[in-house]
Amino acid sequence: MSVRAVPDPDRGLCGWGRTYLPGTEVRSEQLTQLSAGKPLARGLGRSYGDASLLARGDRVAAGTTLADRILSFDEETGLLTAEAGLCLAELNRLFFPRLWFTPVSPGTKFVTLGGMVASDIHGKNHHVAGTFGKHVKSILLRTGRGRIVRASREENEDLFLATLGGMGLTGHILEVSFTMRRIPSTWMIGESHRVDSLQALLDLLIEKGQTWPYSAAWCDTLPRGGQRGRGILFLGRWAEQGEAAPQLSHSPRAVPIPFELPSGLLNRFTIGIFNSLVYWSHVRRTKRGVITPDACFYPLDAFHNWNRAYGRRGVTQHQSVVARETGAEALLEMMKVLESAHTASFLTVVKDCGAEGDGLLSFPKPGISLALDIPITARSTEIIAQLNQVVIAHQGRIYLTKDGLTSASDFQRMEPRLERFLEVKRRWDPDNEFRSAQSERLFGLGATAT
Amino acid sequence: MKVVLLGGTSGMGRAIGRQLVERGDHVFLLGLGDAELEKSAADFEQRGGGKLKVGYAPCDLERPESFAPALAEADRVLGGFDTVIVTAALFATQERLEQDIELTRRLLTVNFANTVVFCEQVRAYLLGRGGGRLCVFSSVAGDRGRKPVVLYGASKAGLSAYLEGLDHRYHAQGLQILCVKPGFVRTSMTEGLKAPPFAGEPEGVAKQVLTALDNRRPVVYAPAMWAWVMRVIRNLPRFVMRKVGF
Numbered sequence: 001m002s003v004r005a006v007p008d009p010d011r012g013l014c015g016w017g018r019t020y021l022p023g024t025e026v027r028s029e030q031l032t033q034l035s036a037g038k039p040l041a042r043g044l045g046r047s048y049g050d051a052s053l054l055a056r057g058d059r060v061a062a063g064t065t066l067a068d069r070i071l072s073f074d075e076e077t078g079l080l081t082a083e084a085g086l087c088l089a090e091l092n093r094l095f096f097p098r099l100w101f102t103p104v105s106p107g108t109k110f111v112t113l114g115g116m117v118a119s120d121i122h123g124k125n126h127h128v129a130g131t132f133g134k135h136v137k138s139i140l141l142r143t144g145r146g147r148i149v150r151a152s153r154e155e156n157e158d159l160f161l162a163t164l165g166g167m168g169l170t171g172h173i174l175e176v177s178f179t180m181r182r183i184p185s186t187w188m189i190g191e192s193h194r195v196d197s198l199q200a201l202l203d204l205l206i207e208k209g210q211t212w213p214y215s216a217a218w219c220d221t222l223p224r225g226g227q228r229g230r231g232i233l234f235l236g237r238w239a240e241q242g243e244a245a246p247q248l249s250h251s252p253r254a255v256p257i258p259f260e261l262p263s264g265l266l267n268r269f270t271i272g273i274f275n276s277l278v279y280w281s282h283v284r285r286t287k288r289g290v291i292t293p294d295a296c297f298y299p300l301d302a303f304h305n306w307n308r309a310y311g312r313r314g315v316t317q318h319q320s321v322v323a324r325e326t327g328a329e330a331l332l333e334m335m336k337v338l339e340s341a342h343t344a345s346f347l348t349v350v351k352d353c354g355a356e357g358d359g360l361l362s363f364p365k366p367g368i369s370l371a372l373d374i375p376i377t378a379r380s381t382e383i384i385a386q387l388n389q390v391v392i393a394h395q396g397r398i399y400l401t402k403d404g405l406t407s408a409s410d411f412q413r414m415e416p417r418l419e420r421f422l423e424v425k426r427r428w429d430p431d432n433e434f435r436s437a438q439s440e441r442l443f444g445l446g447a448t449a450t
Numbered sequence: 451m452k453v454v455l456l457g458g459t460s461g462m463g464r465a466i467g468r469q470l471v472e473r474g475d476h477v478f479l480l481g482l483g484d485a486e487l488e489k490s491a492a493d494f495e496q497r498g499g500g501k502l503k504v505g506y507a508p509c510d511l512e513r514p515e516s517f518a519p520a521l522a523e524a525d526r527v528l529g530g531f532d533t534v535i536v537t538a539a540l541f542a543t544q545e546r547l548e549q550d551i552e553l554t555r556r557l558l559t560v561n562f563a564n565t566v567v568f569c570e571q572v573r574a575y576l577l578g579r580g581g582g583r584l585c586v587f588s589s590v591a592g593d594r595g596r597k598p599v600v601l602y603g604a605s606k607a608g609l610s611a612y613l614e615g616l617d618h619r620y621h622a623q624g625l626q627i628l629c630v631k632p633g634f635v636r637t638s639m640t641e642g643l644k645a646p647p648f649a650g651e652p653e654g655v656a657k658q659v660l661t662a663l664d665n666r667r668p669v670v671y672a673p674a675m676w677a678w679v680m681r682v683i684r685n686l687p688r689f690v691m692r693k694v695g696f
Contacts, residue, residue, distance in 0.1 A: 026642060
């Protein structure tokens with residue numbers, strides 16, 4: 001299955017950015033038994049950095065993807081309960097015809113429910129719907145010392161809130177109950193605007209967000225001067241009955257990228273050409289039409305293994321959210337960092353974030369979010385550190401699901417909530433049974449720490 | 451179809467059950483553990499669109515006395531059934547079996563003797579109704595005695611021979627037999643083993659099995675490439691088989 005970051009017997013485990021660390025995973029339908037004694041659970045391995053990789057000394061992660069049963073669904077309330085390994089693509093395939101959809105969808109459908117909770121994912125509708133966690137009613141977890149516990153806003157609330165966005169570090173997520181939302185049809189109305197400056201793009205993003213439930217912008221970080229940050233704003237909403245064809249929409253067949261392209265193929269020069277092509281192929285300023293949900297939510301899923309385009313060295317992502325007032329300034333500073341380092345971001349996404357959720361480590365908060373794809377080179381750690389200085393200066397924070405290179409001290413400067421999270425983790429996992437390469441790097445919680 | 455599925459809680463059986471309910475067939479689930487059966491039945495119900503109830507009953511290939519009550523319950527809930535699919539079996543590596551004689555006895559009993567006893571009860575039932583379909587998972591391991599699967603392969607060789615005989619004897623009376631011979635398929639049963647080329651996924655195997663059932667084929671290799679691989683292996687001379695590792 002090419003949508004999963006498959007372990008390599010020689011190189012170990014990797015995330016979607018394809019940086020490998022030693023270790024392997026074992027999968028089983030029986031997640032409750034399988035998860036016993038494992039330091040970490042992982043789903044499809046779609047987090048970019050080291051969130052789904054093992055801390056030094058740990059050998060085997062519990063792979064959840066075979067534990068994918070739908071346990072119940074209430075047609076009246078939309079409440080769905082399923083095992084943690086259920087893939088969103090499968091959920092969409094099964095529930096689109098019944099006119100139900102996940103309340104919040106990330107930018108790929110190849111994620112598991114457990115991963116959606118652990119990352120407390122957000123989507124194009126964050127400004128109106130919040131994160132996925134807001135719609136989660138309860139979670140069944142294996143916490144420390146073998147205890148299997150149900151957590152919700154009513155029961156074991158501290159554990160519940162620490163688990164939303166908790167990167168799987170509070171225990172193994174076994175089952176998830178959340179509320180699906182009704183959709184009027186399986187089609188969407190899409191609208192896109194070509195905008196020639198960053199400030200205008202941000203202004204339009206915020207203005208259109210007041211009437212459109214789904215919004216995000218692609219932007220071109222390469223041009224110099226006033227054109228830097230020009231881009232295309234993508235908007236979407238569900239089509240009402242009668243606005244689109246009565247037939248069900250279908251997911252397009254994905255094009256596989258069957259082998260690694262050479263590292264370095266994506267550089268400032270080639271990305272510049274690509275960006276101009278994308279920008280100018282949007283010939284008219286405004287386009288409008290009926291589109292499939294896949295075209296709206298998952299444009300990159302059209303290519304399986306698109307991460308191979310970055311070659312053997314792989315890619316890292318840097319996604320941050322910064323204060324809205326100085327958003328344009330912060331984004332330009334980050335683009336400047338890339339320019340000074342002679343690198344570029346292949347796919348740059350700007351998003352407007354709404355209110356902060358209640359997950360103790362959830363990423364989004366009110367402001368402007370910028371996601372940069374940065375090919376891995378010898379200087380990547382340095383570039384990420386410089387980007388993080390900009391984020392800190394603009395009262396921002398980064399998204400752990402994308403991160404593999406941030407330093408512990410930078411992360412602590414962005415995250416005043418960290419101590420509260422760690423306190424809850426100690427309460428439910430006193431022996432530090434649950435850990436990852438990321439928790440070792442950022443919190444000093446590895447296999448040998450206590 | 452009204453299908454009784456033994457082994458539908460995991461692996462290829464789960465994949466077959468899901469595809470059956472998605473296309474609207476009635477499924478009754480047999481297997482181990484009430485909690486597991488209940489969850490898998492709920493999953494089948496939802497994947498079938500939420501309208502069709504999926505029943506279940508405990509049935510353990512290690513306890514032949516559980517067969518008759520399980521089939522009777524399936525008959526009662528489905529109001530009679532016309533198809534039985536058996537995916538359940540035991541698996542262990544040759545190394546492990548050589549060190550554990552009790553496990554060897556259990557594996558041979560479950561995969562051959564008890565599976566045949568189960569099928570005999572199904573045969574009698576289906577013939578009593580004027581015919582029906584019996585689909586049983588054997589293995590490519592049963593096609594020839596080979597170094598890595600001496601014991602497991604022997605249990606499956608016996609099963610394949612039984613199914614072929616059944617086909618010859620009762621075909622004219624309306625009993626349709628399908629012997630499925632999977633090669634290496636990525637399921638929890640093979641998790642941790644090194645996957646050879648042409649390894650399959652359970653969803654692909656399930657699709658092949660349903661097509662073969664619809665087309666009344668007696669034998670299906672899954673993935674299909676294994677038919678060619680096994681044709682070669684069956685014809686290799688003995689002195690070659692003694693030398694090679696597979």
